[in-house]
Amino acid sequence: MSVRALGYAGFSVKDVAAWRGFAEGVLGVAVEEAEDGGLRLRVDDRAWRIAVEPTGADDLAYLGFEVEGPAALKELAARLVSAGYTVEADDDLAAKRGVIALSRCIGPAGIPVEFYWGGTQAGERPFVSPQGVRGFVTDGQGFGHVVLATPDIAQARRFFEDLLGFRLSDVIDFAPVPGISLRLVFLHCNPRHHTVALAPMPAPKRLHHFMLQAADFDDVGRAMDRARKAGTPFANGLGKHTNDEMVSFYLVTPSGFEVEFGFGGREIDDATWVPGRHTATSTWGHERLVGAPGAGE
Numbered sequence: 001m002s003v004r005a006l007g008y009a010g011f012s013v014k015d016v017a018a019w020r021g022f023a024e025g026v027l028g029v030a031v032e033e034a035e036d037g038g039l040r041l042r043v044d045d046r047a048w049r050i051a052v053e054p055t056g057a058d059d060l061a062y063l064g065f066e067v068e069g070p071a072a073l074k075e076l077a078a079r080l081v082s083a084g085y086t087v088e089a090d091d092d093l094a095a096k097r098g099v100i101a102l103s104r105c106i107g108p109a110g111i112p113v114e115f116y117w118g119g120t121q122a123g124e125r126p127f128v129s130p131q132g133v134r135g136f137v138t139d140g141q142g143f144g145h146v147v148l149a150t151p152d153i154a155q156a157r158r159f160f161e162d163l164l165g166f167r168l169s170d171v172i173d174f175a176p177v178p179g180i181s182l183r184l185v186f187l188h189c190n191p192r193h194h195t196v197a198l199a200p201m202p203a204p205k206r207l208h209h210f211m212l213q214a215a216d217f218d219d220v221g222r223a224m225d226r227a228r229k230a231g232t233p234f235a236n237g238l239g240k241h242t243n244d245e246m247v248s249f250y251l252v253t254p255s256g257f258e259v260e261f262g263f264g265g266r267e268i269d270d271a272t273w274v275p276g277r278h279t280a281t282s283t284w285g286h287e288r289l290v291g292a293p294g295a296g297e
């Protein structure tokens with residue numbers, strides 16, 4: 001048994017007000033106030049998908065992976081323990097996250113990783129985008145994907161593939177700057193082409209970017225219009241990725257890591273999928289518009 005989806009993520013941020021304006025005004029996700037002085041972002045009928053916490057690191061604080069139930073949670077915890085990870089069940093944290101049961105450990109690159117089942121459904125408060133976004137693709141696919149800086153790529157692959165049950169989607173070998181070759185590893189745990197991608201490099205932040213997938217292509221264009229109007233820095237212009245075929249653009253969030261806003265990501269059927277290799281991140285576009293090289297996908 002493996003994890004089913006990326007259910008939620010927590011960001012530790014310095015400027016909650018900037019995040020509020022960015023999330024509501026540019027991304028068009030729904031924003032609710034949290035008791036901790038932060039925000040809870042919604043993109044569907046789950047109670048929340050991203051916690052924006054006023055703890056100041058401007059980086060990923062934790063990832064929450066959903067499993068199918070108590071047996072799966074127990075089995076996963078046992079697998080992690082037998083591989084040397086310290087796993088703790090945490091009822092207080094489960095209550096805080098609004099899930100029925102939760103265990104946590106410290107994953108690759110020191111990233112706190114939580115596993116849970118029974119996330120809060122909030123259909124009585126349907127998701128309504130403040131910008132009229134007609135919906136995000138989450139059904140059976142989690143809320144999106146994350147690209148993580150994991151310098152010890154072998155350890156990270158053991159964690160996600162051998163222990164969490166992710167499967168290899170493909171790799172991209174590319175040179176972000178001349179003379180340096182990087183292999184990005186893309187992993188899936190449901191039909192979404194990748195839920196986690198691993199970049200084998202030290203980076204100032206654990207999180208290179210997270211991705212939200214609009215259900216309607218026009219919402220990508222409208223988000224670009226809102227970002228331009230708001231003066232939000234673009235990290236990459238519009239483009240199409242080689243491997244997941246996502247048409248997307250990237251913005252720099254108020255915390256410095258990036259967000260990919262896309263449409264049309266391909267879906268994987270494990271019965272027929274064969275992992276491949278690419279040598280470019282994009283078939284067209286995705287022009288880099290800020291200083292630091294991108295991790296592509």
Ligand SMILES: [Fe+2]
Nearest residue numbers: 147211260297
């Ligand atoms: Fe991406």
